[in-house]
Amino acid sequence: MQLATFLESARAPILEAAIAFARTIPALREMDEPALRDHLPQLLEAISTDLRGPQSRTESIARSHGEAPTPSSQTSAQTHGLLRAQRGISIEQLVGEFRALRSSILRLWGDAHPPGLGAIDEINRFNEAIDQAVAESV
Numbered sequence: 001m002q003l004a005t006f007l008e009s010a011r012a013p014i015l016e017a018a019i020a021f022a023r024t025i026p027a028l029r030e031m032d033e034p035a036l037r038d039h040l041p042q043l044l045e046a047i048s049t050d051l052r053g054p055q056s057r058t059e060s061i062a063r064s065h066g067e068a069p070t071p072s073s074q075t076s077a078q079t080h081g082l083l084r085a086q087r088g089i090s091i092e093q094l095v096g097e098f099r100a101l102r103s104s105i106l107r108l109w110g111d112a113h114p115p116g117l118g119a120i121d122e123i124n125r126f127n128e129a130i131d132q133a134v135a136e137s138v
Contacts, residue, residue: 001113004051017104027088042076081137
């Protein structure tokens with residue numbers, strides 16, 4: 001199963017894992033579930049859309065160097081970072097949220113669907129999308 005399809009079909013367990021990690025951050029412990037999940041569904045959708053779009057090797061390299069196109073409006077990742085900052089979490093904690101999200105998605109995907117041909121390319125694209133979201137959030 002393609003990673004983009006997995007992001008769409010396994011949204012509930014992905015969000016559960018993200019919320020479970022968020023609850024380990026002291027400033028977020030008392031937040032209710034809707035506030036913890038805030039823009040995560042939109043973030044997953046943006047990553048899925050990104051993975052489905054075309055990207056040349058040159059574009060991939062440029063993106064990995066931080067040369068992604070500038071969004072024309074506020075992204076879900078930017079909103080997520082802003083809301084988390086308003087709750088008092090540090091940059092390290094925000095980046096930790098994304099690190100945990102990345103790890104749980106790849107673990108859930110690997111457990112549900114053994115990697116096939118093209119998995120390395122999908123993981124690279126996914127990592128680029130997560131890194132872009134981190135940059136936008138920070």
